[in-house]
Amino acid sequence: MTTRLIVFFFTLILPTLAWTQDADFAALFKQGTQHYAAKEYDKSRDAFAKALEKDPYNATTLTNLALAQFQLGKKPLAIGLFRKALSSDPELTQAKAGLKFALSQMDIKEIPHQIETYESVRANLLAPVSVVAYLITTALLLFAAGWILIGFMGQRRRALAEEKALPGIPVIGSMLAVGFIISLTLLGLKIFDQSIIRATIVDDKVALQSAPGENQVALLELYGGMEVIVQNDNNEWVQVTYPGSITGWVKKSAVLRTN
Numbered sequence: 147m148t149t150r151l152i153v154f155f156f157t158l159i160l161p162t163l164a165w166t167q168d169a170d171f172a173a174l175f176k177q178g179t180q181h182y183a184a185k186e187y188d189k190s191r192d193a194f195a196k197a198l199e200k201d202p203y204n205a206t207t208l209t210n211l212a213l214a215q216f217q218l219g220k221k222p223l224a225i226g227l228f229r230k231a232l233s234s235d236p237e238l239t240q241a242k243a244g245l246k247f248a249l250s251q252m253d254i255k256e257i258p259h260q261i262e263t264y265e266s267v268r269a270n271l272l273a274p275v276s277v278v279a280y281l282i283t284t285a286l287l288l289f290a291a292g293w294i295l296i297g298f299m300g301q302r303r304r305a306l307a308e309e310k311a312l313p314g315i316p317v318i319g320s321m322l323a324v325g326f327i328i329s330l331t332l333l334g335l336k337i338f339d340q341s342i343i344r345a346t347i348v349d350d351k352v353a354l355q356s357a358p359g360e361n362q363v364a365l366l367e368l369y370g371g372m373e374v375i376v377q378n379d380n381n382e383w384v385q386v387t388y389p390g391s392i393t394g395w396v397k398k399s400a401v402l403r404t405n
Contacts, residue, residue, distance in 0.1 A: 171200045178210055187217040205235035209244055216248055222370025224248050226346030226402035229373065233344075233405040236276045252371045265389045272336050280333040287326035294319030343376040345386065345401040354394035358383035365394045376403065 178193035194211040198204065212227035228245035231238060294316050301313045350370045355362040358380040368374065368388060377393060378385040384401060387393040 168200060171197050171204075174200070175207065175210075178207075178214070182210070182214060182217075185217075187214050190214040191218060203234045205231040205238045205241060208234065209238065209241045212241075212244055212248070216244075216251075220348075221248060221252055222346065222350065223348040223402065225252070225371045226348050226404055229344075229346055229404040230402070232273070236274055237279070242274075249371065262390050267335070268339055271332060272339050275332075275336070277333070277336050277340070280329060280336050284326060284329040284333050287322055287329050291319055291322035291326050294322065340405065342405075343403060344405050345374055345376050345384075345403045347372045347374065347396075347400060348402045349400040352396050352400040354386070354388070354392070354396060356394060358385075358395045362395070365392055368396065373404075374401065376401070 174193050174197035178190045178197065181187070181190035181193060191211060191214040194207055194214060197207050198211065201207065208227050208231035212224040212231065215221075215227060216224035225245060225248045228241050228248060231241040232245065235241070298313060298316050298319060304310075305312050347368045347370050352368050353364040354366050354368050356365055357363075372388065374386040374388050376384055376386055379398070380395070382398050383395045384398045385393060385395050386401065
């Protein structure tokens with residue numbers, strides 16, 4: 147497994163160093179890669195963590211840090227870091243592959259919950275695509291549909307003026323208009339989804355309590371790698387909801403906010 151991760155690291159992660167322009171960041175990034183190659187995962191983790199202080203939302207560095215944490219046995223934390231990387235860049239192939247691999251190595255227990263329609267839409271249509279991609283798609287569909295429909299209205303006006311048969315409704319233009327409405331709806335949902343604070347459980351197991359504080363009633367247990375929605379903060383405690391299940395409180399140190 148270690149060999150697979152090292153190959154993954156050098157073939158997919160290391161080449162991104164070329165585009166960074168900050169000298170300190172580049173030096174820390176290089177240190178992290180060198181320590182990782184030498185299997186000095188604790189030093190690699192520290193180097194990438196320092197690099198993130200200079201660029202906290204760098205998706206590639208988050209992915210590298212996740213790999214180092216995984217090698218150090220911090221699998222739930224690695225999953226959270228992969229998700230945080232994908233929050234910054236939903237289309238980053240390396241983070242997608244890393245998250246899939248890390249989840250495959252986890253034995254995440256299921257707890258009773260109802261899969262909500264919104265969560266299904268989010269997992270399949272919103273999370274994998276960036277806001278920019280939806281903006282570009284929506285703009286292109288608007289332009290294409292508008293161009294065809296404006297042309298159709300011009301043909302219709304001329305036909306009426308010349309008392310000729312009216313042109314048929316353009317099927318392609320209509321389909322593009324429907325696509326525009328769908329894309330615009332997904333864009334709105336994507337923007338809304340970004341306002342929802344999500345986090346990953348980074349402890350192996352944590353009790354979801356009825357109230358903040360020690361020795362409160364435990365509602366159920368959450369396991370490392372599970373994704374939750376953050377509702378509220380209370381000093382060292384945070385109120386979270388497991389999608390489709392109940393809401394409760396866990397220690398803030400037990401979760402990593404991923405967006």
